[in-house]
Amino acid sequence: VTVGRKRSRQGFGPDDVVEAAMAVLDEVGLEGFTMRAVADQLGTYPATLYWHVGGRGDLLSAIVDRVLSDMSVPDAETMHWTDWLRAMAREYRRVLHAHPNVGGIVSTELVVGQTALVLTETVLQVLQSAGFQGTQLAAAHNVIVGSVVGWVSVELSSRPADLDEEWTDRFAASLRELPATQFPAITGNLDAVNGRVIGLRYRGGAEDPLDNAFEMALDTWVGGLALQLQRTRPGD
Amino acid sequence: VTVGRKRSRQGFGPDDVVEAAMAVLDEVGLEGFTMRAVADQLGTYPATLYWHVGGRGDLLSAIVDRVLSDMSVPDAETMHWTDWLRAMAREYRRVLHAHPNVGGIVSTELVVGQTALVLTETVLQVLQSAGFQGTQLAAAHNVIVGSVVGWVSVELSSRPADLDEEWTDRFAASLRELPATQFPAITGNLDAVNGRVIGLRYRGGAEDPLDNAFEMALDTWVGGLALQLQRTRPGD
DNA sequence: ACCTGAACACCGTTCAAGT
DNA sequence: ACCTGAACACCGTTCAAGT
Numbered sequence: 001v002t003v004g005r006k007r008s009r010q011g012f013g014p015d016d017v018v019e020a021a022m023a024v025l026d027e028v029g030l031e032g033f034t035m036r037a038v039a040d041q042l043g044t045y046p047a048t049l050y051w052h053v054g055g056r057g058d059l060l061s062a063i064v065d066r067v068l069s070d071m072s073v074p075d076a077e078t079m080h081w082t083d084w085l086r087a088m089a090r091e092y093r094r095v096l097h098a099h100p101n102v103g104g105i106v107s108t109e110l111v112v113g114q115t116a117l118v119l120t121e122t123v124l125q126v127l128q129s130a131g132f133q134g135t136q137l138a139a140a141h142n143v144i145v146g147s148v149v150g151w152v153s154v155e156l157s158s159r160p161a162d163l164d165e166e167w168t169d170r171f172a173a174s175l176r177e178l179p180a181t182q183f184p185a186i187t188g189n190l191d192a193v194n195g196r197v198i199g200l201r202y203r204g205g206a207e208d209p210l211d212n213a214f215e216m217a218l219d220t221w222v223g224g225l226a227l228q229l230q231r232t233r234p235g236d
Numbered sequence: 237v238t239v240g241r242k243r244s245r246q247g248f249g250p251d252d253v254v255e256a257a258m259a260v261l262d263e264v265g266l267e268g269f270t271m272r273a274v275a276d277q278l279g280t281y282p283a284t285l286y287w288h289v290g291g292r293g294d295l296l297s298a299i300v301d302r303v304l305s306d307m308s309v310p311d312a313e314t315m316h317w318t319d320w321l322r323a324m325a326r327e328y329r330r331v332l333h334a335h336p337n338v339g340g341i342v343s344t345e346l347v348v349g350q351t352a353l354v355l356t357e358t359v360l361q362v363l364q365s366a367g368f369q370g371t372q373l374a375a376a377h378n379v380i381v382g383s384v385v386g387w388v389s390v391e392l393s394s395r396p397a398d399l400d401e402e403w404t405d406r407f408a409a410s411l412r413e414l415p416a417t418q419f420p421a422i423t424g425n426l427d428a429v430n431g432r433v434i435g436l437r438y439r440g441g442a443e444d445p446l447d448n449a450f451e452m453a454l455d456t457w458v459g460g461l462a463l464q465l466q467r468t469r470p471g472d
Numbered sequence: 473a474c475c476t477g478a479a480c481a482c483c484g485t486t487c488a489a490g491t
Numbered sequence: 492a493c494c495t496g497a498a499c500a501c502c503g504t505t506c507a508a509g510t
Contacts, residue, residue, distance in 0.1 A: 011493095035484060047486080048494055056484065057398040104344040107389040109396045110437055112407065117419075120435035124421035135448065138428045142449035143456050145434045150386020153343040160345045162293040171348065183353075185360035192374045198381045199356035201346055212371065213378035216464060220379050224460025228452060247474090271503060283505080284475055292503065 014052045017042065018062045022099065025063060029101050031161060060105055065113035067102050070095040076122055081130040082222045088123065089148045089218055096152050100206035103156035106149055131229050140225060147221050154198065155205035155214070168202040175200060250288045253278065254298045258335065261299060265337050267397060296341055301349035303338050306331040312358055317366040318458045324359065325384045325454055332388050336442035339392035342385055367465050376461060383457050390434065391441035391450070404438045411436060
């Protein structure tokens, strides 16, 4: 099988389309993610894709499910619930950093696939075993899952396409010229803050991961949840 | 001035374009947000917009800045830092719920406008006054801002366009038929969990806000951050 | 200085036609 | 059953031409 202009691959299924789609998304990002690009990646024609998958939105959902299915979380029974939550969060962040452009989808559209269902069940089990019940169980789930998913999406935010490299330099320079009287906290901690803090970054988390902050966030979320537990059942 | 097919409004500036753009985004969502729709909203032609603003991406950034500028946060000195963080988070959530479709943008693209700069400075000041310093100050900032911004974006996730009402019913029904042996936590808490927990929702946060969970998230984040502070400087 | 009209190079999706 | 080719109704953006 030689590689022609269009090597006209045949005999592929929906899974192959999803794989090709993920490759395209990884390479060119969401704004470059077109059905035509996916078809090219697969060596076929745009219209052919519609035989195998529903459409663009369908493909994006399938990509999310596939990325989540890469997670390998430990058994719920083998460890303390706080450690399990940490492991789960680290795994989630790991698979999303492997496909940074998926971050924007997860925090934008409801995630509903089979993988998400199993994951939800496990998180609920762990929180239940920790002592959360009923309405508070549901809330605790939304606290930890929303924090982890949302935080990683924010970390993985990327520079808008219309802002070029030159803008980056100007922005970094403008931070150095900020008046100290008006911005004492920024100017007083410029090295710790310039390009490293969420409102003052000029590169996304795929290039510049926020490792320190994530570890501190883990402690915050898990420690904070443990506090909630004490609050409701103080005698336990 | 009668309203014709195109009432050819003239003498408007960039701010008017941003306002029209926000109206369009609120009405039809990000996927319906087209330059042509903005032009229609304004009673002018697509090409005219480019005289006033840079383009689509530019408009979206301007909308984010405008929404953030609706926040009114209390003075940093008037209250305890934990209360200030709570007030800030509530304000952020309030303005984003007023423009739910903006949530997807904020967690997708770096936010860099003037309003974000001022907000960042204030958050840093508050955390500094609480006792965070240097690298830990930057990390704490990223913990709270990333959690708040990310969580609200996840809350405001919406149903993908290709999933209709009928899908909603089927999904809710499928949850009720889940095998109890395989999904004990979900089936055992079905009422608390069906449609109310992040992986099991079929409506976005604009329609079904997660109020309970947000209040618990506030306690978790702020309480967790206070723990971080004790950990580093136990004698304070 | 600002607006109009037309065009360019794309999109997602559909559908008749092929094999 | 699966693939191809062409078309439709859109996009964002540019640019010459108007006023």
